[in-house]
Amino acid sequence: MSTPYNPREDATSEVSSLSSDDYSSLHTANKSSTSGAKAKHADLNEKKQLAPQRSSLSLNRVKSVTSSLSRINSIKKTMSRNVASIYNQVKDDNLQTEQDELERKKTRLGRELADLGIEDAIRIVTIKSTTAEVSPTSPTDSIVEKKVQQEDAEELTTGDQYPPMDIGYAWMVALAGFLGLFATWGVNASYGVFLSYWLNNDTFKGAEPIDYAFIGGMVLCLAQALAPLVLLIAAVFGLRFTGIVGTVLYFAGFLLCAFATNLWQLYLTQGVLVGVGFAMALNPILTVLPEWFDKKRGFSMGIVCCASGAAGVVFSLSSQKLIDDTGSYKWSIIMLAIIGLVLNIIVLILTKPRIPRKRLMTWVAIKERLNILFDLQVLKIWQIHAVTIWVSLVLSCYVVSLFSLAAYCVMIGMTQREGSHVTAIFNGFQAIGRVCIGLSADKVGRVNLSVVLTAVVYILIFAMWINIHSTSVVYAYAVLAGLFFGVASTLHQTLLADSVPLELFPAAWSYEQVVIGIFNLFCEVIALKLRSPGSAKPFLRAELFSGFFAFGGFLFIVPLRENKVKVLIEKRLEKTEDALAKLLIGSEYEESSVQDHEQDNNTKKSPPTGTQEKELLYQRRAAYQALLKPGLKGYFTRLFYPIKV
Secondary structure (H helix, E strand, O other): OOOOOOHHHHHHHHHHHOOHHHHHHHHHHHHHHHHHHHHHHHHHHHHHHHHHHHHHHHHHHHHHHHHHHHHHHHHHHHHHHHHHHHHHHHHHHHHHHHHHHHHHOOOHHHHHHHOOOHHHHHHHHHHHHOOOOOOOOOOOHHHHHHHHHHHHHHHHHOHHHOOOOOOOOHHHHHHHHHHHHHHOHHHHOOHHHHHHHHHHHOOOOOOOHHHHHHHHHHHHHHHHHOHHHHHHHHHHHOHHHHHHHHHHHHHHHHHHHHOOOOHHHHHHHHHHHHHHHHHHHHHHHHHHHHHHOOOOHHHHHHHHHOHHHHHHHHHHHHHHHHHHHHOOOHHHHHHHHHHHHHHHHHHHHHOOOOOOOOOOOOHHHHHHHHHHHOOHHHHHOHHHHHHHHHHHHHHHHHHHHHHHHHHHHHHOOOOHHHHHHHHHHHHHHHHHHHHHHHHHHHHHOHHHHHHHHHHHHHHHHHHHHHHOOOHHHHHHHHHHHHHHOOHHHHHHHHHHHHHOOHHHHHHHHHHHHHHHHHHHHHHHHHHHHOOOOOOOOOOHHHHHHHHHHHHHHHHHHHHHHHHHHHHHHHHHHHHHHHHHHHHHOOOOOOHHHHHHHHHHHHOOOOOOOOOHHHHHHHHHHHHHHHHOOOHHHHHHHHHOOOOOO
């Protein structure tokens, strides 16, 4: 009988049959499996313990990212609110400026002050000085306004006694002004052609480049520095007499220059005679033009100002053509003499004052005019010095470019003819640029445009002129320089008129003319003296000189903008305070209501009165007070405040 199968016995027999080595290895395997299980269990316990910590870390990271995103969103919202606030504030300020300009231009006096001419200023200051009821330090606007209104009324009652403004013969006077600049500044714009010819042909024995530069500077110096004295001569001896003497001297200077054989003769003819004739033939004519125009004064002056650039194209090309055809500069000089004579005669025939002027017949009247033109009080006003030095420095860059371009082109391998073409391009785009600058200044603000274009002049010199390596770049530079380098000569008089008291404008204008003349005398002399003939970049030091002059001009015009913004904001703050005071008079809310209203603004509650006018005035007052904060931060805030000034 068979026994049944017992698994326990089978397992026991298998175990008993194992050797000692097998038994020990099996025991070791059992131990390792047991320890592995324990390790896995420990890992699970550790993971269970670390899980809350990891989840808390992840949660913290999420919270940190969320917090960062919320901060970024908060910063974005704050920046958006600030930008929107500044935008609305600037928009409001510019709207007020436009309203003030429209209001000012409703009267004849306001239109005169917007585009102030030297003769207008002299007339206004004379009205003040002859009014016994007003002290020299009192405001003149009301008195002058009454006087101008009386003049308007007299013109209406006398019918056709005086010619109308803005129409008819006024445009003939504008044509006379155009031809006057064409025959003087335009002719002088071709001097670079002769300068290049004399430098490259050793025309006058013993002459140095500095001599030719000094002669060219003498013309500009005398034309500018003698302007106040010429106006006095015209007031004493008459407009026509002064113009005739200037025309004769101008013609004689050019004609005798063609026959000059010695350097001293060139100094006397091309330098002294042409310069004095320039001053006497042109300056009195330009004082007549503004009185013929009222609402179209700016447009007419823009047309006249482009004459110098247009004439520069004509005379630069024609002078070079005659030099090429004849092999001499003399016939070109004779051509300039004849054309200048004919044009100046036409100017004398066409020019006449709209209202006949009384000549100064007594020493008392002459002395009074001297005091008006040469009042030393202007030396105490820093804004006058800032404008004067700015225009002198930037105008020096223009003169250096005008006189040096042709010679520079020859030195870098271009022909004499190509150099004259570059000068012609510079003058042609100068005619376009001056008109565009005048129109743009009315849109964006005269000071704003002056600051921006002065920086452009600086960039053009350092980034472009210094790095010219090909003829195409020379032509491009001539185009851009012509467009922008006329900023100082176009805007300086209006900037000066906006920066000084009205009664001191004639004296400030005289001071400015003298300083500009001195700069013009030496700027090209220094530029040519700094040349390095034979080097890879012969004009490098002259270019650096011109560039640093432009940078210096920028440094002088920038504080003027901050000052203009500060003065404007102070006036508007005072006006806002007055308007608030009028609104609060008779109101049930006194000063406490104002404080409560400011607190309500912080808690985003509606103002106690609920009126939009008060809300706007409160916002303006807060903005103006913030802009007028002292210190460096306040200064730069006003400097970069983007409003029209």
